[in-house]
Amino acid sequence: MEKTPTNVPENVIDCPAADAGEQPVIQIENLCTQFGDVVVHENVNLTINQGEIVSLVGGSGSGKTVLLRQMLGLTHPASGTVRIFGEDINQISQQELQKLRNRWGMLFQHGALFSSLTVFDNVAQPMRELRVLPKELIREAALLKLHMAGIGPEHALKMPSDLSGGMIKRVALARALALEPELLFLDEPTAGLDPNASESFVDLIRTLRDEMRLTVVMVTHDLDTLFALSSRVAVLADKHIIAYCEPAHVVEFKHPFIETFFRGERGLRAIEAMPDAQDSESESKEEKRPEIQPQHRQDNAP
Numbered sequence: 566m567e568k569t570p571t572n573v574p575e576n577v578i579d580c581p582a583a584d585a586g587e588q589p590v591i592q593i594e595n596l597c598t599q600f601g602d603v604v605v606h607e608n609v610n611l612t613i614n615q616g617e618i619v620s621l622v623g624g625s626g627s628g629k630t631v632l633l634r635q636m637l638g639l640t641h642p643a644s645g646t647v648r649i650f651g652e653d654i655n656q657i658s659q660q661e662l663q664k665l666r667n668r669w670g671m672l673f674q675h676g677a678l679f680s681s682l683t684v685f686d687n688v689a690q691p692m693r694e695l696r697v698l699p700k701e702l703i704r705e706a707a708l709l710k711l712h713m714a715g716i717g718p719e720h721a722l723k724m725p726s727d728l729s730g731g732m733i734k735r736v737a738l739a740r741a742l743a744l745e746p747e748l749l750f751l752d753e754p755t756a757g758l759d760p761n762a763s764e765s766f767v768d769l770i771r772t773l774r775d776e777m778r779l780t781v782v783m784v785t786h787d788l789d790t791l792f793a794l795s796s797r798v799a800v801l802a803d804k805h806i807i808a809y810c811e812p813a814h815v816v817e818f819k820h821p822f823i824e825t826f827f828r829g830e831r832g833l834r835a836i837e838a839m840p841d842a843q844d845s846e847s848e849s850k851e852e853k854r855p856e857i858q859p860q861h862r863q864d865n866a867p
């Protein structure tokens with residue numbers, strides 16, 4: 566028997582987007598999720614606007630992965646709506662859903678590359694599946710996406726097993742960008758990376774957001790990444806979004822999860838390292854960022 570959802574707690578904080586004039590890309594309304602007797606989400610509401618980078622955080626089992634899967638149309642909520650680009654993804658046909666899927670990219674936690682395909686083929690495959698692009702264009706576009714993700718053509722014929730963890734993430738990102746998405750989902754994008762690789766991945770995501778006007782939704786436990794990138798942070802706890810604000814405001818909210826997650830030693834260190842405090846330092850990192858050149862062409866490639 567389904568439990569009747571209770572109302573959202575009154576003491577939530579919900580701040581408007583910094584640029585509230587932007588179009589909403591994701592609109593989740595009154596979403597409820599239940600598995601058997603276990604209620605995971607009760608009346609969850611979340612709007613993500615174009616160009617935002619929103620981090621979804623919450624304790625283990627709070628329902629982050631399920632919510633992400635619901636945004637991807639892989640899992641259906643018990644009730645409520647999930648609109649992506651204005652379409653209710655639980656009401657449209659599989660064909661329409663597939664068209665929408667071509668407008669977003671997903672980076673899975675473990676890269677999710679095909680181990681039997683080369684780096685190049687991993688990135689080219691989503692384009693080949695469209696069955697409309699000529700071979701030469703696919704070749705150029707795949708190499709461009711690899712270049713954007715900081716992977717040179719000398720790696721194109723390598724197998725995933727020959728790559729470092731950081732390179733696998735970059736190739737997976739190139740693959741997620743293959744169809745020029747407007748929206749990017751990232752599941753623990755920096756998990757397993759060393760601090761340098763994480764930092765350069767963060768720079769890359771920021772650059773892509775700025776250059777491609779991407780909207781980004783990420784699930785992360787990495788506070789450095791969260792503070793460096795997020796325009797807003799959505800905190801899932803007690804079956805609700807209890808806070809949805811800029812990182813600096815979310816940390817002020819009194820809730821046991823927030824206090825444990827953000828105000829521990831690591832959290833305080835990450836707050837101190839937030840971009841505002843580091844503007845001059847981040848400029849000195851400029852040369853580390855891969856340049857994005859839309860017409861770039863590699864002649865030595867496969």
Ligand SMILES: Nc1ncnc2c1ncn2[C@@H]1O[C@H](COP(=O)(O)OP(=O)(O)OP(=O)(O)O)[C@@H](O)[C@H]1O
Nearest residue numbers: 600601603605623624625626627628629630631632
């Ligand atoms: N297919 C399923 N069938 C039954 N229960 C499920 C299913 N998928 C998820 N759950 C339950 O839903 C709850 C939320 O799971 P979810 O994986 O979204 O948590 P999470 O916040 O991503 O946790 P973590 O940070 O540990 O990955 C958990 O109690 C989980 O056991």
